[in-house]
Amino acid sequence: MRGRTFLSRGRALPVLVWAVSLLALWELVSWYLLEARHVPLAQSKLPYVHEIVRTMGDYAPTLLKEGRVTFGNAALGFLLGAAAGAALAVLMSASKRIEQLAFPYAIASQMIPILGLAPIIYGIVRDEKLSRILISGYITFFPVALNMLRGLRSVQPSALELMHSYAAKPWSVYWKLRFPASLPGLFGGLKIAAPLSVTGAILVELMGAQHGIGVIMLRNLYYGSSHAYMFWATVIVGALLGVLSYWIISLLERAVSPWQPDFRAKGGAR
Amino acid sequence: MTMTATTVQEIQLEQVSMRYRTDASEVLALQQVSLNIGRGEFVSLLGPSGCGKTTLLRIMADLLQPSEGSVTVAGKSAREARLAQKYGIVFQSPVLYDWRKVKTNITLPLELMGVKKADRERKAAELLELVGLEKFRDKYPWQLSGGMQQRVAIARALAMEPEILLMDEPFSALDEFSRERLNEELLSIWSKVGSTVVFVTHSIPEAVFLSDRVFVLSPHPGRLSAVVEIPLPRPRTQEMRNGPEFFGLIAKIRDSFEGV
Structure with missing residues (x-):
């Protein structure tokens, strides 16, 4: 340390x-x-930075409350999307057939503009919370699945032969070799997805929700130049939520996989 | 130990051939190799690249299936021997898992076998002492030198107390000094554990220094061209490397290559 x-x-x-x-x-x-x-x-x-900062101070309770709503929904969606993405990656790594079946659809799903998808989902579920969660999960799903699949596939043939020589069960090969080897990829995907899931949640709020940082962002935009400082404050809070999500994932990565090449001290200990 | 009538057979290969099919042609990697290895014996498979020595080892390990011929290990097939955990394998690269520290890399095979934690700890301490890495038990593999990593790999291969230790050019990536020191360490470890060792190498001095017998393989097609007994006494010492007997054996092996 x-x-x-x-x-x-x-x-x-x-x-x-x-x-x-x-x-x-x-x-x-x-x-x-x-x-x-x-x-x-x-x-x-x-706008003046000091004015934005002052506005953020004055309206801190509001910004915190709405920010928490956005972040909470985004986090829930992110977790669900990450779990689904990781599960699909495992299935695809286990069977080439499933990969051939699922992969084109996974890519196609990314072609749908979120800006169009958000109102469709909102129209179907008619619940701002659930729409936020679904969109955040939807955005998270793909980068996590793709990067984790690459991680699962990154295992060296000799590392597999070692398992084979010990007559290891398929479950052990996953648990003791493929999963740990996929962690750098998994976290790479999570780090891309985390800020995006926050952005996705804000986007849904712009479609007409009652709560969330996106709501006051839109409201203050409509109020015009007299509310410029507050509008900028909401944009900055939105950005900070993204940074916070990235930061949490990075901390988690360091705790879960401290052995990664990125975390090694410069020059090594040889 | 030399082969005598009373020696128990550990590994028997009969008329083992290996063909690789490519699009255009067929490559004969091994041609009708037959050999016997006694229990507790230290043998080397020696030859230039392309002679099929690694292929032969992989066939013994049940990592490859021969095109023809049979492999018998302690009266069973190679597959049965593998499933019965009779093998410890040391690859050319250490193949340590990055996310495991030295200690847990060593105990990986024990975990796979469901050995209890307390027993694993005890075995790990014992093996770390055997390979002289007690101080490095909580280091990650990347914090170790290449030679140390290979010692960890040897300790891991020994964790299950395997009857047979298969080593595929384990020291070929190391410098000459580390290599000679590890040769000596390997013999000292072997004298304590007493497994049968099959050691693949392309270095004649290494094969002579380590082995009871050297199987000389020649390429194109890979075949067994000679079996050379190494009557040097044990324990072997670095001074022996400078003796006339050592050089005599090296010359004898060199002469036995065909068509290189």
């Missing part, structure tokens, strides 16, 4: 410098548009 704290300490400073300069630049351009050039609707185009 010594290597990790060293690494994060070494990384923290440049990141901080970057963030501060970026925010300063934003603030400067915002001022320029508003005060120097007198651009119409300047604060809708690039």
Whole structure:
């Protein structure tokens, strides 16, 4: 763990410098548009950072409440989609036939625009919560299935021969070899899917829901320039929810598969 | 140990041939190989690439089915021997599982056999001591050198206390120094466990240093061209590598290759 704290300490400073300069630049351009050039609707185009932050502070309870609704539904959908994706990956890895049968449909499913699918699903289930969950799951499903299948297939022939030489049962081969070997792929898929599932949930909310960050986002967009700060605040909260989801998956990955090449200390211990 | 009339037969190959079919032609990888290996004997399968030595080992291990001929292991078929867990195999690369630490890599075969955790722990400690890796029990494979990884693979192969240890060029990826040291370590381990060892190599000195007998294989088609007894006393020491007897045996084996 010594290597990790060293690494994060070494990384923290440049990141901080970057963030501060970026925010300063934003603030400067915002001022320029508003005060120097007198651009119409300047604060809708690039509002002051400090005003957004203040609005976020003022409306923190609302933003938190609506954000929690979005995140909770997205998380549930994400879990269901991930489970379904992983299950399909296992089936496809076990049988070439199932793969040939299921794979074209899995790809075709990704061709349907979510923007069109969301109202269809909402029209069918007539429940904003359930639609959010379904869309988040739908988005999660494919990257997880694809990446986990690749992981399951990544096993070296010699690693399988070793199992064979010990007369291992098919179940043991999966449990002790294929599953662990698929973890890097699985987490790769989960990391792609997690922020997307949040975006998907927000999209459903834009179709006309009662709760969720997407709802207040849309509402403040309609209210116009007087609500520019609040609109930007909701966009930022939406982005933060995506970042949070990615961050949770990354933490989980480190806990579950600390042996991955990505986590090895630089230079190794040889 | 030399072959005598009283030696118990462990592995018998009779007229084993192996053909690979490609689109255009047929390749004869092994042509009618017959050999006997006694229980507790250390033998090498020696030859240049393309002589079928690895194929022969894989046939013994039941990882390949011969096109013709029969394999008998302790009176059974190779398949029955494999299912009865009589084999410990060491591959050319260590084939350690990345997600397992040294200790659990070693006890993998015991887990597969349903051995209790306490017994696995005890066996792991014993094996780690045997291969001299006690300090590395909680390291991941990538934290070890190539030679250490191969020692872990040997420990894992020994975990089931196999009757037969099959080794497919286990040290070929290592430098000459590590290789000679591991040769000596392997003999010391073997003297403690007493399994039958079949060792595939393309190095003549390695085969001479380790073996009771060397099966010399020649390529195109792969066939058994000579069986050379190695009468060097045991335990074998590094000094023996410089003796005239050692060089004499190397010359004898070199002369026995056909059509290389």
